[in-house]
Amino acid sequence: MKLTSSIVIGVALIIAAAIGADGLREMHTGDRFVTVKGVAEKEVEADLALWPIRFIATGDTLADAQQQARQSRETIVAFLKLQAIDAEAVELQRLDVTDTQANPYQNNSSGKRFIINQTLMVRTTDIDKVRQAGQAVSDLVDSGVVLSSDYGPAGPTYLFNDLNTIKPAMIAEATASAREAAQQFARDAGTELGDLRRANQGVFQILPRDQAPGITEEQQPAKVVRVVSTVEYYLD
Template structure:
């Protein structure tokens, strides 16, 4: 009877060892599989056209009195507004900016005072989705000088062309970047005589929007990079 009990105990112990060995073996195998992975980056890039133009048109004015300065500002505002409306822009797209007025006599000696006591920096901001019309207006803006509007230095460089439709193309670009990463991983796996398994981890980079080149600010390049780790089998 005692020998029978010892036999049963030994059998149970042996079965326990077998089960433990299977579990440990599976764990080691899973560890080794998860430890074999490749990290790749996928790039998606797309050219898009700007859909919003913002152009601050700033100009300088002078006057020997505030009344004269105010009259000059009104005249310049009228000239700039007429210039823009002639090119198809509406009142809703044109916003006046508050003037910045300087009293040039305030800190100057009497014998050093300039002829015009007051100067002002004034402007209107054009905000429109008419990209082509904005570009034409920029090219033709020298006409304002002929009407007596003294444009501020670097006035043309202040124009911005923006792309606001990123959310509409995000899903497609993420899919493109993921597919590009998988192609790179597949090539690596083929060179290593392995196969691509499931994704171990994935990180999406930031979307960037940049000008394609300085001469065409209305053309943007949108980029995104994803970093993905694939398990190798």
């Protein structure tokens, strides 16, 4: 009876040891993986231009300031028409009138009582025309228009809104790049690449094509879309 019990216990210990060894091997294999990154980049052109043209008019009387503002506005509209920008792409937006005598703390460097700040917004998909007009903006200054940049950027802003169209192809490219890097790592390590363990698509970035100090992405019509995917593969 004692011999039989000993045999049963011995067999049970052998089975338990075998199961434990298999489990340890599986755990060890599960720890064998490689993390790689895949990069995809694509050069794109902006598909929308926003150009807030801000100007200032002053006068000793409100009528004088309004007259100057009217002249500046007409000059800007004529300038845009000369640049072949459709009138429907231009709209009047912000309008601020300040009476400097109403606020004793108002900084009135112009010496005029009334100050009118006004904005004409150009919104168009014709990027080339806006870019050309932006390069000739000094003509407005020569015509007596006092431009202002107190409320934002002085020049046009170029946007790219078609990101969803190029996303699938770029994700596929980044994933393929990551897998190629993982396969190269596996070959160098003398092992085989296994199944996918985990994947992170990454964040899409829109960057300026020409990266230089002081130049932002919004200022450039030409841009680069970039995504970096992080992928983990098991190693067999």
